[in-house]
Amino acid sequence: MERPEPRMLLEVQNLQTSFFTSDGVMPAVNDVSFSLRRGQTLALVGESGSGKSVTAYSILRLVQPPGRIVSGKIKLHSERLGEVDLAKLNERSDTLYKVRGGVISLIFQEPMTSLSPVHTVGSQIAEAILLHQDVPKAQARAHTVEMLKKVGITRAEACFDQYPHELSGGMRQRVVIAMALVCRPELLIADEPTTALDVTVQAQVLGLIKTLQQEIGCAVLLITHDFGVVAQVADEVAVMQRGRIVEHGDVRAVLKAPQHPYTRTLLDALPSRRAAKVA
Numbered sequence: 452m453e454r455p456e457p458r459m460l461l462e463v464q465n466l467q468t469s470f471f472t473s474d475g476v477m478p479a480v481n482d483v484s485f486s487l488r489r490g491q492t493l494a495l496v497g498e499s500g501s502g503k504s505v506t507a508y509s510i511l512r513l514v515q516p517p518g519r520i521v522s523g524k525i526k527l528h529s530e531r532l533g534e535v536d537l538a539k540l541n542e543r544s545d546t547l548y549k550v551r552g553g554v555i556s557l558i559f560q561e562p563m564t565s566l567s568p569v570h571t572v573g574s575q576i577a578e579a580i581l582l583h584q585d586v587p588k589a590q591a592r593a594h595t596v597e598m599l600k601k602v603g604i605t606r607a608e609a610c611f612d613q614y615p616h617e618l619s620g621g622m623r624q625r626v627v628i629a630m631a632l633v634c635r636p637e638l639l640i641a642d643e644p645t646t647a648l649d650v651t652v653q654a655q656v657l658g659l660i661k662t663l664q665q666e667i668g669c670a671v672l673l674i675t676h677d678f679g680v681v682a683q684v685a686d687e688v689a690v691m692q693r694g695r696i697v698e699h700g701d702v703r704a705v706l707k708a709p710q711h712p713y714t715r716t717l718l719d720a721l722p723s724r725r726a727a728k729v730a
């Protein structure tokens with residue numbers, strides 16, 4: 452018997468986000484639609500400038516002028532907040548405040564965007580807990596140390612009092628993941644979470660995200676330009692080119708028989724495929 456599909460979590464419908472510059476209007480995200488069910492992983496792939504990050508920022512309403520969402524819906528079906536159209540929320544609404552870092556968390560493309568250089572690692576994670584949960588400080592500290600251990604930091608107590616620059620790139624990314632998941636979001640958006648890391652650390656960090664996703668039960672929107680990463684972790688893949696989704700489907704189906712020429716170009720760039728072609 453087939454298992455019932457998990458419930459819907461996010462539906463992006465006909466999203467358009469444009470930048471209004473002196474050179475004209477640039478539709479960075481152009482009529483984009485996709486959906487994500489609870490616990491599932493959707494990979495958003497595409498070359499540089501195709502609109503992946505702007506899609507992520509739109510969902511969290513982080514697009515700054517001269518950019519703005521022009522049209523479309525971003526329907527969130529949240530267990531904690533109920534049904535919300537994120538595209539329509541007021542900038543200062545209490546709901547948006549609860550969404551950011553609470554129901555949906557974002558791992559930025561640049562790890563240092565998430566971390567303040569002048570605060571200790573532990574105080575930043577504890578702050579995230581205190582923002583979203585009504586717990587005493589001592590409990591936030593204990594919870595932070597536990598989370599640091601969970602992301603594989605062995606000297607977690609010592610790490611609590613360190614500054615981001617004192618850590619290696621791989622450790623910093625683990626800290627960012629701890630911060631993103633400490634409030635048990637319903638959705639994690641990870642924007643190129645492994646690009647800045649060397650290959651062996653990349654695999655460890657991806658494995659870690661996968662393990663924690665299963666433990667928390669959150670959905671993941673994973674942004675990458677690397678089809679190798681997609682094959683390793685995603686259920687579905689959406690391929691973006693110049694602001695549009697040009698192909699969308701089950702990962703195995705797309706890998707086996709890509710329909711769009713652009714998807715084939717991206718797949719041909721994979722080292723394993725290149726090697727197969729040469730052989």
Ligand SMILES: Nc1ncnc2c1ncn2[C@@H]1O[C@H](COP(=O)(O)OP(=O)(O)OP(=O)(O)O)[C@@H](O)[C@H]1O
Binds near residue numbers: 560
């Ligand atoms: N502040 C801005 N002002 C003007 N245009 C912008 C701005 N931010 C992004 N854009 C444009 O929006 C488009 C999409 O950018 P986006 O950052 O989403 O690309 P991306 O797919 O995430 O690329 P990358 O893989 O390099 O991170 C780009 O063409 C970019 O030039």
Ligand SMILES: [Mg+2]
Binds near residue numbers: 504505642
């Ligand atoms: Mg980007």
